Amino acid sequence: MTTSAQPESPAASVAPPLAVASTARPRRRSIAVAIVSEPGLWLLLYVVGLAFVAFWPVPIDRDADAILASMTQAVPWLTYERIEFLANVVLFMPFGLLLVATLRRRGTLALLIAVGVSIVMEAGQAAFLLERTPSILDIVANTTGAAIGIVLALDLLRPAKPRS
Numbered sequence: 681m682t683t684s685a686q687p688e689s690p691a692a693s694v695a696p697p698l699a700v701a702s703t704a705r706p707r708r709r710s711i712a713v714a715i716v717s718e719p720g721l722w723l724l725l726y727v728v729g730l731a732f733v734a735f736w737p738v739p740i741d742r743d744a745d746a747i748l749a750s751m752t753q754a755v756p757w758l759t760y761e762r763i764e765f766l767a768n769v770v771l772f773m774p775f776g777l778l779l780v781a782t783l784r785r786r787g788t789l790a791l792l793i794a795v796g797v798s799i800v801m802e803a804g805q806a807a808f809l810l811e812r813t814p815s816i817l818d819i820v821a822n823t824t825g826a827a828i829g830i831v832l833a834l835d836l837l838r839p840a841k842p843r844s
Contacts, residue, residue, distance in 0.1 A: 719781035726778055727797075733771065734801040738811045741767075761817075768821035769828070772798070776829025777836075785837050787830050794826030795819070 733740055741748065741764070748760055772794065779790035801822075802814040 719778050723775075723778040723782045726774055730771070730775065730797075730801075735804060735809065736812075737809055739813075765817060765821045768818055769825035772822040772825030773829040773832070776826035777833040778829075779826070780830050780833035781837065785834060787834050790830050790833075791823070791827060794830075795823050798822035798826075 748763060751758055751763065752760065775797075776790060776794055779793055780787055783790055798819045802816075802819055805812040806814040
């Protein structure tokens, strides 16, 4: 049995010539640019981190007694309760900002979601975590932080006014 296949010519095995380089950049975005330009992805990552903080089985600041005491000693009005309140405010500011960025400037909806998430977190701590102390003040602080983040986001995302 004979085959009549002919060997390929050397030119046929060479890759086609490269296209002439154009001045237009490819439309592919780098992963870093995609992450930065996608607030929903950042929001998802933030919510995961927030869940770890909220549902950690023991208080996050359990081993910080010495630091907190020295802060109160240096600044007497800065009590543990005020430090904790301020920490909750700061913790929820990015949450509010990312919610508004993800929801395309729907500030009222973002605030309602932030309040709901805060209530769910505190209720979850009450139901499932023996060493955590849920608090209405935490809901107030979380909502305050989210509201600050929402106001900042609405200001940052406001369309620029044309110059006259």
